[in-house]
Amino acid sequence: MPLAFTASSVSAQAPKANKKTNTNTAAKATQEPVTLNFNNAEIEAVAKTLATLSGHNVVVDPRVKGTITLTSTVPVAPAQALRLFAAQLRTQSFALVESAGLYLVVPEADAKLQSGGVSAGAVPASNGQIITQIFQLNHESANNLVPILRPLISPNNTVNVNPGTNALVITDYADNLQRLGRIITALDVANATGVEVVHLKHALASDVVPMLQRLLDTGAASGGAPAAGQTDASFKTTVMAEARSNSLIVRAANAARMALARSLIAQLDQPSDTGPNAASGNIHVVYLKNADATKLAATLRAAMSAQGGSGNANAGGAAMPTATPASNNANNAGGANASFNNGSQPSTGGQIQADPSTNSLIITAPEPQYRQLRAVIDKLDARRAQVFV
Numbered sequence: 404m405p406l407a408f409t410a411s412s413v414s415a416q417a418p419k420a421n422k423k424t425n426t427n428t429a430a431k432a433t434q435e436p437v438t439l440n441f442n443n444a445e446i447e448a449v450a451k452t453l454a455t456l457s458g459h460n461v462v463v464d465p466r467v468k469g470t471i472t473l474t475s476t477v478p479v480a481p482a483q484a485l486r487l488f489a490a491q492l493r494t495q496s497f498a499l500v501e502s503a504g505l506y507l508v509v510p511e512a513d514a515k516l517q518s519g520g521v522s523a524g525a526v527p528a529s530n531g532q533i534i535t536q537i538f539q540l541n542h543e544s545a546n547n548l549v550p551i552l553r554p555l556i557s558p559n560n561t562v563n564v565n566p567g568t569n570a571l572v573i574t575d576y577a578d579n580l581q582r583l584g585r586i587i588t589a590l591d592v593a594n595a596t597g598v599e600v601v602h603l604k605h606a607l608a609s610d611v612v613p614m615l616q617r618l619l620d621t622g623a624a625s626g627g628a629p630a631a632g633q634t635d636a637s638f639k640t641t642v643m644a645e646a647r648s649n650s651l652i653v654r655a656a657n658a659a660r661m662a663l664a665r666s667l668i669a670q671l672d673q674p675s676d677t678g679p680n681a682a683s684g685n686i687h688v689v690y691l692k693n694a695d696a697t698k699l700a701a702t703l704r705a706a707m708s709a710q711g712g713s714g715n716a717n718a719g720g721a722a723m724p725t726a727t728p729a730s731n732n733a734n735n736a737g738g739a740n741a742s743f744n745n746g747s748q749p750s751t752g753g754q755i756q757a758d759p760s761t762n763s764l765i766i767t768a769p770e771p772q773y774r775q776l777r778a779v780i781d782k783l784d785a786r787r788a789q790v791f792v
Contacts, residue, residue, distance in 0.1 A: 436478035439487065443470040446497070450508055453488050456481040464509040467497055489531030493576070496559075500533050512559045515574040526580045533560065536580045538571040543591045545569050551590070552583060597661055601651045605674045607774055608644035608651055609781055615651070616642050618667055619660075640664060646778040687773050689764045694784045696757035696764055702783070703755050703764075703776060 437456060441449050447463045449471055454461035458481075473491050475484070485506075489499035498514035500507050509517050511533075520527070520534035527534070540548070545564040548571060556562055560575040573583060603611065619640045640660050643652040651668060655661035691699065754767040755776075764780065766773055 436480055437475075437484055438478045439473050439475040439484055441471065441473040443472055445469075446471050446492075446508065449473060449488065453481070453485055454506075457485050459485070459506050460504070461499075461506045461508065464507065464513075466510055467508050469495065471495065486531045493531065498533050498576075499531060511557070515560055520577075526577060526584050528577065532577055533574060534577050534580065535572065535574045536584070538573065538584065538587050540569050540571065540587070540591050542593045545571050548587065548590060552586070555579070555583060555586070597658075598652065598654045599661065599665075600645070601653060601665065601668050603649050603651065603668075603672045605770070606672045607777055608646060608649050609777060611651060611668070611671050612642050612644045615664070615667055615671065616640075619664060646774075646781075649774055685767055685769060685773075687766045687768070687777075689766060689777065689780055691762050691764065691780075691784050693786050694780075696762045697759055699780070699783060700755045700757040700764055703779065706779070707755070707776075 446467055446469055450461045450463050471488075471491055473488060475487065479487065485499075492499055492508060493511070496511045498509060498511045500509060500514050500517045501520060502517055507517055514533040515535075520532065521537070522534065523537040523539070526536055545566070549562060549564060552562055552571070552573070556573065556575050556579070561573070562575075563572045564570070565572060571587070573580060575583070619642070640656065640663075641654045642664070644650075645652055653661065653664045653668075655664055756765045757763075758765060766776055768776065
């Protein structure tokens with residue numbers, strides 16, 4: 404026959420439990436289901452009663468004060484009664500933890516320090532207790548999961564990362580750890596990270612990279628990317644230019660990001676205008692960041708003249724030093740344009756002029772030749788070494 408325990412019977416049952424030392428009697432009691440009906444009973448008294456029913460030693464921390472209401476509509480096993488007790492304690496910011504076979508009722512904030520259960524495999528079943536679980540990740544970065552899991556963990560409990568082994572160490576209630584384990588398993592999957600080389604037919608790789616990277620980063624931010632400090636380099640789409648083959652090297656975290664990159668590249672890699680203004684497609688403007696446009700234009704013209712193998716290359720090269728001072732002495736009088744006469748242009752069909760006011764180069768050349776020039780310009784327009792005295 405099921406036993407019934409009420410708030411009025413707590414005071415009578417608890418002292419008897421203190422006097423009984425026969426463990427066989429306690430063991431026999433654990434075989435019978437009980438009906439709980441504690442209404443505003445002292446926590447310590449209820450703990451003593453459940454200790455008698457379950458046959459476990461239950462110790463109440465002196466800081467745990469107050470009353471508790473614990474009822475069951477149907478008879479429950481003593482082990483289930485202990486779980487109900489732990490669940491009710493949880494609503495009052497207390498916790499039931501097990502350490503060395505002893506059950507402790509402590510404030511929830513201190514439960515993580517008292518818990519003795521540590522598991523690195525499957526989350527064990529527990530009587531609503533706080534335990535520590537180690538989750539080993541194989542694919543996902545542990546740091547990336549912390550902002551996802553932290554709101555799902557009790558405020559008084561902890562989640563920590565071991566960067567060396569890429570593992571999560573979480574201390575929380577066992578039932579919640581089982582739920583977190585399912586979430587972690589679903590998120591810890593191999594990313595479809597891939598690297599592709601996309602050859603450009605019309606656009607210049609070094610010109611496409613900054614624009615494409617900005618578009619991809621903007622798309623990630625608008626798509627709900629993690630906040631600052633919560634991102635991981637492995638999930639960023641990276642684009643690099645390979646000048647020799649005029650190709651883009653794209654690294655994406657998943658197939659969707661790679662498809663987005665390919666789509667943007669296809670839209671940016673368009674041929675020049677083939678209509679009445681087709682000639683303007685061979686005119687390019689390159690803004691310099693560090694080099695001087697006038698000097699760099701003279702250097703490039705000399706290099707192109709030498710490459711063309713022209714018979715008057717030496718004369719053209721000799722003319723450059725005399726043309727440069729003219730531009731320096733007549734910046735406001737159009738001297739820069741005067742220095743770029745037809746005689747100084749290379750015989751390869753390309754023309755290079757400088758615009759000192761914007762420190763830019765105006766290059767008139769076919770696309771293949773412009774690509775070669777642009778690669779040289781990017782190298783010569785590097786930032787100079789700075790010396791501080």
